[in-house]
Amino acid sequence: MTEEQSYTTEEISKLLKISKLTVYDLIKKGDLVAYRVGKQMRIDATDLEAYKRRSKQLQSSGQRIPTPHQTSASGTQPGQGDFQATSLQSTTPVGSAHAITPASSAHTMTAAPRHLVITGQDVSLDILMRHMEKQTRDIRPLRSFMGSLDGLISMYRGESDLVSTHLLDGDTGEYNLPYIRKILTGRSYVVVNLLSRPAGLYVQRGNPQNLQNWTDLSKSELRLANREKGSGARVLLDEQLRLHGIPSTGLIGYETEETSHMGVAAKVSSGEADVGVGIEKAARLVGQVDFVPLTQERYDLVMLRKQGNEAWTESVLRILQSSEFRQELQSFEGYDVSRTGEILYEA
Structure with a gap:
């Protein structure tokens, strides 16, 4: 070499x-x-x-x-199959x-900079990283594009520092907190809102299947473009299927996974699928696909409160609560920033 x-x-x-x-x-x-x-x-x-x-x-x-972690013979960490x-x-x-x-x-x-791992895919995290790099010289944010549930698990394992999440609990209608409380048991943390955004169905241009609500997913021979296990969109779909008594076996393509909203929207746009679940912004970016809004999902950030984290967590809170940061988010159509920077829960 x-x-x-x-x-x-x-x-x-x-x-x-x-x-x-x-x-x-x-x-x-x-x-x-x-x-x-x-x-x-x-x-x-x-x-x-x-x-x-x-x-x-x-x-x-x-x-x-x-x-940092023991690995199995296959090279994956125990319990990391998903x-x-x-x-x-x-x-x-x-x-x-x-x-x-x-x-x-x-x-x-x-002063060696500290590396912080931020999980999630939304463009708002890119904006947050830019503000963090400008305001906190002693840290260097790194981005990990994993799903919401996997992000929380990685935080529990000590692999992530700031986790974004949009996980619906179908029984309560609450976003994120039921999952956070269960996964981060015994941890001290703060949950703060980043934004809210429309979520729903990607359908082919003109909506030829006439899909208007979650119950329409029971239609026979419907081809689905699905997200990976652990993603917020996958949890949203699975919760709606459960609540409406729709078996996943009736959805062709349920086991085939895409790793981003854009990937799902592209499958529908190309005609390879009839429907997918995701956020409105991806439909606008992909084009040639229509969007049926069905819910307003809350997109939150989780930060652990522990020794050594105080300075950067307070810095992140100041950024989120600043008018400059909110104005940048407002430039993206569909983003609701009315609660951005609001502390929703502290353990």
């Missing part, structure tokens, strides 16, 4: 036979040196070899290898590179 050779996080996960989440955690903790080229994380071959040498030395000396591949993103301009300095060399710097 040459010094010029480098790998993506996905290639590293395959080479080391570990999950991508573990790769991200190694980067976050400074055990594996990485840098950004535009929106992509890269690891040089020399840095990979250096990490492997350190691991072998620790193993031969009887010390614990500094990987997790989807994630990617990290920063708002560094495309084409630039910025090194992430490992903890082992932090003593050579006056």
Whole structure:
């Protein structure tokens, strides 16, 4: 290997036979040196070899290898079978590179930045990251595009710092809090609203199947473009199917999963599916697909309250409650910012 050779996080996960989440955690903790080229994380071959040498030395000396989580023989963490591949993103301009300095060399710097993992897909998180980078020089936000439920589980495991979630509890009609309370049992945290947005059905242009409400999903031979397990859209669909007594087996394509709202909307737009569940914004971006709004979902953020988090959590709250941040969100049609920055629950 040459010094010029480098790998993506996905290639590293395959080479080391570990999950991508573990790769991200190694980067976050400074055990594996990485840098950004535009929106992509890269690891040089020399840095990979250096990490492997350190691991072998620790193993031969009887010390614990500094990987953040044990992995199974298949390379996934226990209980992680439903997790989807994630990617990290920063708002560094495309084409630039910025090194992430490992903890082992932090003593050579006056103030090594702390890496914060933010989960979720909405564009509002990109805006939040930009404000965080401007206002808090000592942190560097990283983006993980996992679903709401998986994000909460990753927070429970200590893999994420700020989690976005839009999970409907069909029995109570409440968003997010029933899931947060169950998953983050024993943790101290704060839940704050980011925004509300319309959610409903993607249908083909002109709505030839005349799908107007959730009960219409019982129509025979309906082809579905579905989201992955753990996503807010998948939970919304499953809860509505349960509440209306509609068996998922009647939906062709229920087991086939897309990993984004855009992916679902594109399947419907192309004619490969008759219907999908998601947010209005994706329908506007994809085009050639109509949207049937059925609910207004609440999109919240969860931050753990623990020692060392105080400064950046307060900074995030100030950003969310600022008029500048709200004005940026209001530029996106369909976003309701009437409660943005409101603390909804504190454990």
